[in-house]
Amino acid sequence: MGEPVVTVKQGHLRGLETESVAGGSYLSFKGIPYAAPPVGELRFRDPQPAATWTGVREAFIEGSKCAQLDMFTKTILGDDDCLYLNVATKSLTGSRPVMVWIHAGAFVLGDGGFGMYSPDYLMDSGIVYVSINFRVGVLGFLNLDHEVAPGNIGLKDQVAALKWVKENIAQFGGDPNNVTVFGGSSGGVSVHYLLLSPLAKGLFHKGIIQSGVVFNPWASVTKTVDTARRFVSTLGRDITDPDEIVKFLRTIPAHRLIEVQENMLTPEERINLIYPFGPGVDAKSVEPFMPRPLEETAAEGFDVPVIIGYNSHEGILFLIGLQDEAYAKLDENFEIAVPRSLAAKAPSKVPEMAKEIRTFYFGDKRITKDLVDEYVQCCGDLHIVAGIQKVVEIQMGKKSPTYFYRFSYSSPTSLAKTLFQVQMKGAMHAEELQYIFFASQFRYYIKMEPGSTEVMLRDRFVRMWTDFAKTGNPTPVIDDLITKKWEPITETTKNYLEIDTEFSTGINPNKDMWQTWKRIEAIASD
CATH class of the missing domain: 3.40.50.1820 (Alpha/Beta hydrolase fold, catalytic domain)
Structure with missing residues (x-):
């Protein structure tokens, strides 16, 4: 059991037997790519399918988190290349309920790593655990109200991760027909968004929403085009054409984008949790996550x-x-x-x-x-x-x-x-x-x-x-x-x-x- 191997759609993965703080052990597979790295021309684009690999890929360490300001050290860390998930399971056989965790961080920071969200307490309860990273801040939520950057890319990353779970979780002893998505704070907001989005229908079967919903004032943004132009202007360019903006922003290192994003906020905006980039309506997308006005969609509720x-x-x-x-x-x-x-x-x-x-x-x-x-x-x-x-x-x-x-x-x-x-x-x-x-x-x-x-x-x-x-x-x-x-x-x-x-x-x-x-x-x- 020391180094178990599973086969997913993209290739073979080798995991580790991990000692649990609650006693006993479980199997962990970390840093599994669920979509292609969103680098270069893929920055600001919908998540694309993950490439296949040959041989056995070691799933021992977590993938990079999305570029962000660390809450505790106040340093910028992470990368564009961040679309990874982690799986923990007691056994590769059987068909157990799956719980997919979506991390907090106000849509500007955070990751699904075991440093914050290790599933040790959950593991003896007969479930398979999945935690995901997704794009946050400007990298996940640039919205120019145009199909070249329609917004909600970070939420579409979550959908891509759920599709990966549906296709592959049976290999880890999970039941793809019994998936619960749960999250806290902006992760709770994400669960609420997924319950309302046409793109997530049928990808999960139950939800747990802890301390965050789409009605919270900080859970959506408006005036997205003005914000994007102000952002670009801070970088020294006055461009209004959406194609030109995206082309320009693809040339800027990820850490510099985060630095500018942080410096944009006024003290009043910080205290009122007003962030420049976050979820909203993405009606101009070729495949919208939230095609209709949010208030209207949310007022209809959901039947899950x-x-x-x-x-x-x-x-x-x-x-x-x-x-x-x-x-x-x-x-x-x-x-x-x-x-x-x-x-x-x-x-x-x-x-x-x-x-x-x-x-x-x-x-x-x-x-x-x-x-x-x-x-x-x-x-x-x-x-x-x-x-x-x-x-x-x-x-x-x-x-x-x-x-x-x-x-x-x-x-x-x-x-x-x-x-x-x-x-x-x-x-x-x-x-x-x-x-x-x-x-x-x-x-x-x-x-x-x-x-x-x-x-x-x-x-x-x-x-x-x-x-x-x-x-x-x-x-x-x-x-x-x-x-x-x-x-x-x-x-x-x-x-x-x-x-x-x-x-x-x-x-x-x-x-x-x-x-x-x-x-x-x-x-x-x-």
Whole structure:
């Protein structure tokens, strides 16, 4: 078993037997090309088929991540040549459910590597695991509203990876007819996009959406042509012809493109999560991923079983790097808090919408750092939770089950809070990931003591997520570990599961907040 060999459509692959931190071992195959390297003339083009190879290709190390700014070291790393995926499996025989992970990173950074998302905890649950890299930032989302660069290339990379899974996963002991796509933050947004896109139909069968949907203000971009021209202008050229822009940008080294992309952002854009490049409508594409207006498409919902949810204090994320003057800026000009999509719908109603939001979260108080709790809730709801509530409401009219959750355990050994150096009670954005994955590159910060709440939560998450992947039901068996039956939402009732030290079930989490946001949306639509 030391170095297993599989045969995929492109050739033979040799993997490794990998020791699991959870005990035992599994087989891993890393750095598998699922599409041709998007270099040279293929930069900004839809993913093309991967070439075949002769002999046995060693799948021991991960492929390069897409060129990006590293969140922790603040250095630019990665490459154009990044369309690789990783597979982990207990055995090459049998036909087990497949779970495909889509990484976070706001569509500008991140990768599917085992450094952040090692599947050790998942491996004893009888699933086959796949994680993917895809193009991010300008390399994945340049949109000139023209077929030469229509946008959404990074999302099309995800589709290409799912096609590879459909064609090849049986060789790793996976069932191509039982595939669950799951992701957190922008990975959750990606899952939502895939559920809505005509290009992804039939490539997967269930979805898990953690803390991110297409309705979030940062999950799509507009004014893409203006942004692209501004980008090119920063590189010293004033070109408007789409063919010329693409031709010019293909001559610029990938790291230089990322440098310019980062320097384009104003402090206000950074604080409001406004990125220059991201998903949107790509109607000018020869084969569009999102051919119709996003709002219209998303309002129709989807008929695929899903788990969807959020964390109780998502907004702690927005305290990272926050300067005291940010509170004063918000206090002076609260209109910047109105989501761009709502402001664009009704520019004249922005003051009214701003007043509604401000009154709900801050009352008539001045916004200072003393109101940090209110600031956290406002940011979390604005950027993540309100959008998720909207998706859940749409799904109440669908036949396929939707399982809704809120995660609220505040761990004293939180990996996310340790990495981002924040101290505040509550489950912050991405805090659930430490119970699903072993982040091997941060192994020295991970505290999973036998018998601890953390170990119990890990076992619960793993069991529910993998049971859902197997059966479409996250709680098919009630026992000492899974103590409550998780009911899906119905046409009339927004059932949800509270995931804390204990499980509890309820109806309509954060009801007052959601009523406020519905009122704000109504102001924009009147």
